[in-house]
Amino acid sequence: MFIQLIRRFDGSSKEELVDYTGYSRSKVNRVIQSLLDKRIIVETGKSKNTGGRRAVIFSLNGQLGLVAGVYVGATSIDLVLTDLSGRWLARSSEVAFVKDGPYKTLDRISEIIGQMVSSNGYTNEDVIGMGIGVPGPVDFSLGSLISPTIMPGWDKFPVVPYIHQAFPKAYVVVDNDVNMMAVGELIKGVGKGVKNLIFAKIGTGIGAGIICEGKIYRGTYGCAGDIAHICVDKNGPICVCGNTGCLEALAGGPAIANQGVKAIQEGRQTVLSEYYKRNNGSLTSIDIGNAAREGDAVAIEIIRNSGRIIGEVIAGLVNFFNPGMIIIGGGVSKLGNLFLSSIRQSILKRSLPLATRDLSILFSDLGDDAGVIGAVSMAMDMMFAAYADAPLV
Numbered sequence: 001m002f003i004q005l006i007r008r009f010d011g012s013s014k015e016e017l018v019d020y021t022g023y024s025r026s027k028v029n030r031v032i033q034s035l036l037d038k039r040i041i042v043e044t045g046k047s048k049n050t051g052g053r054r055a056v057i058f059s060l061n062g063q064l065g066l067v068a069g070v071y072v073g074a075t076s077i078d079l080v081l082t083d084l085s086g087r088w089l090a091r092s093s094e095v096a097f098v099k100d101g102p103y104k105t106l107d108r109i110s111e112i113i114g115q116m117v118s119s120n121g122y123t124n125e126d127v128i129g130m131g132i133g134v135p136g137p138v139d140f141s142l143g144s145l146i147s148p149t150i151m152p153g154w155d156k157f158p159v160v161p162y163i164h165q166a167f168p169k170a171y172v173v174v175d176n177d178v179n180m181m182a183v184g185e186l187i188k189g190v191g192k193g194v195k196n197l198i199f200a201k202i203g204t205g206i207g208a209g210i211i212c213e214g215k216i217y218r219g220t221y222g223c224a225g226d227i228a229h230i231c232v233d234k235n236g237p238i239c240v241c242g243n244t245g246c247l248e249a250l251a252g253g254p255a256i257a258n259q260g261v262k263a264i265q266e267g268r269q270t271v272l273s274e275y276y277k278r279n280n281g282s283l284t285s286i287d288i289g290n291a292a293r294e295g296d297a298v299a300i301e302i303i304r305n306s307g308r309i310i311g312e313v314i315a316g317l318v319n320f321f322n323p324g325m326i327i328i329g330g331g332v333s334k335l336g337n338l339f340l341s342s343i344r345q346s347i348l349k350r351s352l353p354l355a356t357r358d359l360s361i362l363f364s365d366l367g368d369d370a371g372v373i374g375a376v377s378m379a380m381d382m383m384f385a386a387y388a389d390a391p392l393v
C-alpha cells in the first residue's frame, strides 16, 4: 500500500502518507522504517518550506535494481527492461515459437535480458523483478502452466527455478498473457482509472482478463476469464480442446481465415481468391480484414459474423459482471472498425440496459506494449508486497 502510494506520487512525506491512508502515525513510522532498512525506499530530500519544519520526502530506491517485463506469444517474444521508476531502458520484439518448448524459449529470454542488462552497465544480479506472461492457463500459486493446448513440453514446467539459474535475485511472477495485458491497460492504457473492466484478447486464441475493484481477478487457481471454450454452437466445428462449437473454434483468428477458404471452395465470388493464390493456397485473418476494407461482401459477412458471436459471449460477461469498460485487443482486433462495431452491436443487443448504460467498448491503444507493461507492473507489485510483508495485489 505504501509502496503503491510512493510509486504513484513519486515522493511522499510521512504526513502525506498518514493523511492519505488513514493509518496511525506509529504504523506509518513502522512501515517506513522497515522499507528503509530493506533499502526499498530512500530519503530524497525535504518538502518545500511552508513555515514549520520541512518534512522528509521518501521515494523508491532507483538504484535497487532492474525489472524485466516479458510477453510470450504463440509466435513472438516481447521484452522490456525498466528501472524501479518504470523508466524503459531497453525494448525488444522478435519472432519465436512457444511450441519449441520451455528450454529454448526461456534460454532465449534469459539471453536477451542478459544483453539488455550488460549494455546498460548492469549485471544479471541487478535484475530484482521479472514478470512473464505466457499464452496458456497458469496455476498462479505454482507459477507453472497447466495443460496448455498450444505449448507442448510446458505442462507443470518449473519456470521460476529455471529463470533463477540466470537471475538469482529476481522475484519472478508468471501469469497468463491476457491477465498481464489487462493490467497493462489498467496502468497505462485506455482502462486507466477504470475500476471494473474486461480485456478480451482475440488472436489465434481467445481469452479475457478481469479487473475487479482495481485489481486483477484470477479466481481460485488462476484461470478466471478463460472464455475460449464457452460453447456457442454445439453443432459447430471441433475445437483444439476436443469439444465442439467453442468460441475460439468459431471466431478466433484461424476460424476467421478458414471461413474465407471455405467460401472460395464453395465457388463464391470474392477477392479472397486472389489473396489465396498470392499466399500459395492459404489465408490469414488479416487478409479477410484487407478484403473487407476493399468492400468484399464475403469478407464483410465473415467479420460481421465473428464480431456477432464474440459480442454474444461478452454480453453474457457484461450481464454477469457489470464492468465499466470492455477493451478488445490481440491480433484479430486489427480487422478494424467493422469488427468492433459488430461486437458492440451484439453486446448492446444482448445485455441489460442498466449494464450497458455507461459501458465503453473500445480497442486497446497499447497494442503489443500492453503485455510487457502489465508484466513489469505485476512483478513490481508482487515483489514489493513480498519485500514489505504487506499484501498489495
Ligand SMILES: [Zn+2]
Pocket: 228, 229, 239, 240, 241, 242, 243, 246, 248, 249
Ligand atoms: Zn474448445
